[in-house]
Amino acid sequence: MTFFMSETTGKKPGPEFNSEFRTMLEELFRWRRDVRHFQTTPIDPKLLNNLISIAALAPSVGHSQPWRFVKVETEKSRALIRANFERANAEALAGYTEERAQLYATLKLHGLDEAPVHLAVFQDTKSHLGDGLGAKTMPETLTYSVVGAINILWLAARSHGIGLGWVSILDPDAAKDDLGIPKHWKLIGYLCIGYPKEDQDMPELHRTGWQKRLEISNFIIER
Numbered sequence: 320m321t322f323f324m325s326e327t328t329g330k331k332p333g334p335e336f337n338s339e340f341r342t343m344l345e346e347l348f349r350w351r352r353d354v355r356h357f358q359t360t361p362i363d364p365k366l367l368n369n370l371i372s373i374a375a376l377a378p379s380v381g382h383s384q385p386w387r388f389v390k391v392e393t394e395k396s397r398a399l400i401r402a403n404f405e406r407a408n409a410e411a412l413a414g415y416t417e418e419r420a421q422l423y424a425t426l427k428l429h430g431l432d433e434a435p436v437h438l439a440v441f442q443d444t445k446s447h448l449g450d451g452l453g454a455k456t457m458p459e460t461l462t463y464s465v466v467g468a469i470n471i472l473w474l475a476a477r478s479h480g481i482g483l484g485w486v487s488i489l490d491p492d493a494a495k496d497d498l499g500i501p502k503h504w505k506l507i508g509y510l511c512i513g514y515p516k517e518d519q520d521m522p523e524l525h526r527t528g529w530q531k532r533l534e535i536s537n538f539i540i541e542r
């Protein structure tokens with residue numbers, strides 16, 4: 320990465336990203352995975368804090384910074400979330416029939432038991448930061464902002480060889496009770512974080528035959 324002094328202002332502008340960096344960045348995107356198989360090796364708490372602070376560089380509507388990160392550390396809290404998952408997953412399974420139900424039952428859909436870090440990410444629906452700018456007609460943009468932060472966290476973690484698995488098979492209101500979270504916070508993602516057992520360049524749901532990755536041409540239209 321190189322920095323060039325601006326000839327006119329003499330001030331240091333931003334970095335210039337070269338093609339080697341772009342190639343590596345694309346590799347990072349290609350090798351980011353939703354991870355459900357973790358090693359139990361702990362994550363350095365300083366590194367975790369660093370990853371969270373990088374996540375908070377995400378754009379947010381009105382600069383509202385609506386993300387709230389909850390480190391779920393006690394055995395009791397984790398057990399409550401695990402039980403929450405079991406209930407939600409049994410309900411999800413009951414919604415499928417025949418081969419689909421059989422396949423669903425074989426899927427590993429969380430790494431709650433092995434992941435050294437559990438991070439619950441919430442949106443504060445009542446934060447006054449940003450004074451509502453940009454969110455009046457589309458309050459859901461606050462949610463989008465938190466999702467953007469999680470995506471940055473996901474990629475930043477992967478750049479350190481750390482995997483992240485997003486668990487959404489949960490009753491979000493019960494999860495708030497499980498963790499003693501204020502009513503006006505909304506659960507956006509429950510994240511398992513740790514070193515993966517293996518690296519993969521294809522989604523697990525593709526590999527297990529649940530849902531293939533389709534050609535991008537299927538999702539682009541013209542008007």
Ligand SMILES: Cc1cc2nc3c(=O)[nH]c(=O)nc-3n(C[C@H](O)[C@H](O)[C@H](O)COP(=O)(O)O)c2cc1C
Nearest residue numbers: 351352353427428429485486487488521522523524
């Ligand atoms: C909002 C969101 C919720 C998800 N919830 C779950 C989940 O509960 N369990 C699971 O195994 N994977 C979950 N995933 C991971 C997806 O299944 C995964 O992203 C998708 O299969 C593509 O795989 P990849 O992330 O490895 O590319 C979730 C992903 C997102 C973005």
